[in-house]
Amino acid sequence: MVTYCGAVLLRLLNILVGDAPDITLSLGWPAPEGLPVDQDRLAGRLVFDASLSILHFPVDAVNHVCRFSDPVAYRLAISDLQRRLDERSKIASYSDKVRRLIEKRPADCGSQWIADELSISTSTLKRRLSEEGMTYRGLRQSVIREYAILRLLDGSVSASEIATDLGYSDLASFSHAFKHWTGHPPTGFRRR
Structure with missing residues (x-):
């Protein structure tokens, strides 16, 4: 569930701000079977078998402009x-x-x-x-x-x-x- 939600979050960020390669999700377990992960868009941003499970969202990422914002x-x-x-x-x-x-x-x-x-x-x-x-x-x-x-x-x-x-x-x-x-x-x- 965490893996799926994390992939959805990364896709949502792609929709809102475009490609944001500095935002990554590292998970401390192997990739589940049959996960529909778009490797082209999430390559390097969704990392499995990491030493620590963490969503890395750098402070500079706050300055990305949302494409659909009021x-x-x-x-x-x-x-x-x-x-x-x-x-x-x-x-x-x-x-x-x-x-x-x-x-x-x-x-x-x-x-x-x-x-x-x-x-x-x-x-x-x-x-x-x-x-x-x-x-x-x-x-x-x-x-x-x-x-x-x-x-x-x-x-x-x-x-x-x-x-x-x-x-x-x-x-x-x-x-x-x-x-x-x-x-x-x-x-x-x-x-x-």
């Missing part, structure tokens, strides 16, 4: 992937820590609450973010904008629900802010 969704996905890679490598800047806290409570996460969660003062929070070229307001707005765009692209909730989740007092306020961010009202953005 530019907004693609940019958000890349941003999220980079943030997760940074988390895994234990490089957590203050802006990353603040971003994660804002994502937990987008509607009611003031700078005082963030500072309390990080066990620092609000002035220290402001200074640390400034050292990274960020402001709390700009960071919060970025998180809220990304959240709104992703939820609208998802299509499973109404714009009113998204406005409530983000702490807007009414749909009109949210619509005004969203149009300022993207140039489109929420309903127009969803139809694009």
Whole structure:
């Protein structure tokens, strides 16, 4: 099952980004009988009898451009992937820590609450973010904008629900802010 799913994943990557020879799947067992593996496309990328079973996905592979992407969704996905890679490598800047806290409570996460969660003062929070070229307001707005765009692209909730989740007092306020961010009202953005 792992072998089959791995081959499917490599084929999917071929469809999305074209030939990506730097992405390989090494498996610690021999090739199963009758596996319909297209040797021309997966040669050198699906390796059997390896010393370790691992999907090797180099950080540079993140920069491969998806051929069928929505530019907004693609940019958000890349941003999220980079943030997760940074988390895994234990490089957590203050802006990353603040971003994660804002994502937990987008509607009611003031700078005082963030500072309390990080066990620092609000002035220290402001200074640390400034050292990274960020402001709390700009960071919060970025998180809220990304959240709104992703939820609208998802299509499973109404714009009113998204406005409530983000702490807007009414749909009109949210619509005004969203149009300022993207140039489109929420309903127009969803139809694009």
